[in-house]
Amino acid sequence: MIPLLTVDEMILNRAEAYARIKDFPKAINDLNTVISKKVYYSADMPLYVPEVHNVSENKLNTYYGTTNTEENIIKAVLDFKRREFLFEGLRWFDIVRHKIAITHRSYDEKETYTLGINSPMRMSNYLQKLFFLVYNQILDNYYEKLYNINSILYNTIFLFLLKRGSPTNRSNC
Numbered sequence: 001m002i003p004l005l006t007v008d009e010m011i012l013n014r015a016e017a018y019a020r021i022k023d024f025p026k027a028i029n030d031l032n033t034v035i036s037k038k039v040y041y042s043a044d045m046p047l048y049v050p051e052v053h054n055v056s057e058n059k060l061n062t063y064y065g066t067t068n069t070e071e072n073i074i075k076a077v078l079d080f081k082r083r084e085f086l087f088e089g090l091r092w093f094d095i096v097r098h099k100i101a102i103t104h105r106s107y108d109e110k111e112t113y114t115l116g117i118n119s120p121m122r123m124s125n126y127l128q129k130l131f132f133l134v135y136n137q138i139l140d141n142y143y144e145k146l147y148n149i150n151s152i153l154y155n156t157i158f159l160f161l162l163k164r165g166s167p168t169n170r171s172n173c
Helices: 007-020 024-038 057-064 069-084 091-097 120-164
Strands: 102-105 112-115
Touching: 007 024, 007 069, 024 057, 024 069, 057 069, 069 091
Parallel strands: none
Antiparallel strands: 102 112
């Protein structure tokens, strides 16, 4: 069972919020809190080394190639969430909220498909799931009502035949 909300998700959301209000030291501290539990030096030395692994404003600026600290922290949060919550469906909300263009490549890498920020297909995945959820609910209700009607009908016919008697026992035939 996947929890509804994890501590890592809350810390990363808080780091993004700190970045939005320009409280960069607290945002970077939250990133380092997450990193301290997820990253280690090597398989031979499974230790977290703050001097090597800690995030800093300079490391973010170098890695993302800009000096916009707010944007770099948000990109780091999105990268962390992308890796941490793989296959949990949480990235879709970030993609829609941040208007991130998505590019998929075919298995042989000969074709690429880009889902732009204004593409009507962006919501189709959730709309399709919602449609099938509602449709299945309607079908379930329909079949349940149909079953109830059929049960009443069969019971009525059975009682009618029971009262009438079987054709072999009837005296007026």
